[in-house]
Amino acid sequence: MTRTCPKCNQTNPPDAAFCLNCAAALGLGAPTPTQNPQAGGQSPYIGAPPQAFGGTPNFAVQGNPQAPPSQRPLISVILAGVGLICCGPLTGIPAALVGWLELDAIKNGKSSPDGKMMAQIGFWGGIGVTIIHGILWVLYLLFGMFASMAPY
Numbered sequence: 001m002t003r004t005c006p007k008c009n010q011t012n013p014p015d016a017a018f019c020l021n022c023a024a025a026l027g028l029g030a031p032t033p034t035q036n037p038q039a040g041g042q043s044p045y046i047g048a049p050p051q052a053f054g055g056t057p058n059f060a061v062q063g064n065p066q067a068p069p070s071q072r073p074l075i076s077v078i079l080a081g082v083g084l085i086c087c088g089p090l091t092g093i094p095a096a097l098v099g100w101l102e103l104d105a106i107k108n109g110k111s112s113p114d115g116k117m118m119a120q121i122g123f124w125g126g127i128g129v130t131i132i133h134g135i136l137w138v139l140y141l142l143f144g145m146f147a148s149m150a151p152y
């Protein structure tokens with residue numbers, strides 16, 4: 001069927017969106033706020049995934065890029081490294097704590113996400129150093145017990 005213009009009564013093709021004579025909108029595919037009553041008249045694209053960013057994660061989840069850089073990731077990694085070399089849990093536990101605090105601050109947008117990788121290294125490094133040294137201490141004690149129980 002053809003579409004008749006409500007303004008000038010011009011007969012238009014069935015797929016015409018605008019009148020051929022006076023260019024008035026014929027109501028075909030022209031979105032109006034009343035077509036989205038559930039959205040309160042807003043565009044249905046508000047709240048859709050930000051495809052303009054190519055699917056990159058939301059910065060609100062990643063952290064605040066404008067937050068000031070923190071020294072804690074570096075401190076955490078240094079503590080974990082020192083723990084690996086000599087001190088074990090004495091610095092490994094603080095390394096994990098500092099790394100965890102920094103990761104928490106990044107998650108809450110209080111710290112720059114630039115240090116996230118380093119904070120994770122410090123966090124897991126501190127835990128790993130603590131566990132490794134703990135195992136070594138247990139082995140040392142066991143060997144000491146076996147040595148003292150040896151019959152010679």
Ligand SMILES: [Zn+2]
Nearest residue numbers: 005008019022
């Ligand atoms: Zn018309």
